[in-house]
Amino acid sequence: MTFLRALSVMILLFTASAIHAIDQDADSKTIHDGVYTEAQAARGARLWENICSECHVDDEFVGEAYMGSWTNVPISELFDLITVTMPEDNPGSLLDEEYAAVIAYVLSLNELPAGEEELPAVYEALQQIVIQGPYSQ
Ligand code: HEC
The missing domain is CATH 1.10.760.10 (Cytochrome c-like domain)
Incomplete structure (x- = not known):
């Protein structure tokens, strides 16, 4: 895996988890x-x-x-x-x-x-x- 490819995979994963976190915030309350x-x-x-x-x-x-x-x-x-x-x-x-x-x-x-x-x-x-x-x- 090239460095650039590894980097883009990392960015993708990070974005996905960030979106997931926002999703949860929208639904859940305390x-x-x-x-x-x-x-x-x-x-x-x-x-x-x-x-x-x-x-x-x-x-x-x-x-x-x-x-x-x-x-x-x-x-x-x-x-x-x-x-x-x-x-x-x-x-x-x-x-x-x-x-x-x-x-x-x-x-x-x-x-x-x-x-x-x-x-x-x-x-x-x-x-x-x-x-x-x-x-x-
Ligand atoms: C006949 C006695 C009795 C009645 C009536 C009773 N309880 Fe309990 N309750 C206990 C006992 C004994 C414990 C401790 C059990 C344990 O956690 O070891 C307990 C524990 C609890 C706990 C703590 C559980 C935990 O582990 O955090 C809660 C919350 C609770 N009762 C709520 C209620 C509610 C709400 C009601 C009414 C709907 C109620 N109890 C009615 C006897 C009773």
């Missing part, structure tokens, strides 16, 4: 981008009080201590974990929309901004939303 609504978080708060608070306290999932362990992980993984394992005494007993509302409530406890659109209750859509700091506290 939890700071207003990814749930206030009404949804309020619904989640009621579910939390009725179900989750039996075993959990409010600030258990707030701040760097908990959220930090999820840094750079899509929120779909948190959704997956909660839908499969919680409530511990009756896993999977809530509707997907209810799990999404509970996660919206957790985001509101973390003082993340609400927005115009609800947090989706669909795994694939949640893969586009990444958990990132800064976290409250």
Whole structure:
């Protein structure tokens, strides 16, 4: 391979990865981008009080201590974990929309901004939303 040819291959690869990075940016958001609504978080708060608070306290999932362990992980993984394992005494007993509302409530406890659109209750859509700091506290 001549030097010039090697160079042009490198430039091609670099351009392709740059385009890929821009693509990802266009689709993906972080939890700071207003990814749930206030009404949804309020619904989640009621579910939390009725179900989750039996075993959990409010600030258990707030701040760097908990959220930090999820840094750079899509929120779909948190959704997956909660839908499969919680409530511990009756896993999977809530509707997907209810799990999404509970996660919206957790985001509101973390003082993340609400927005115009609800947090989706669909795994694939949640893969586009990444958990990132800064976290409250
Ligand atoms: C009957 C008790 C009980 C109820 C009700 C319950 N949980 Fe849990 N939850 C637990 C226990 C115990 C753990 C710790 C399990 C572990 O991670 O070892 C846990 C862990 C968690 C975790 C941390 C998982 C991790 O590894 O990061 C989350 C998030 C969570 N629960 C959310 C919820 C939500 C949301 C609800 C309400 C829909 C709920 N839980 C209801 C007992 C409960």
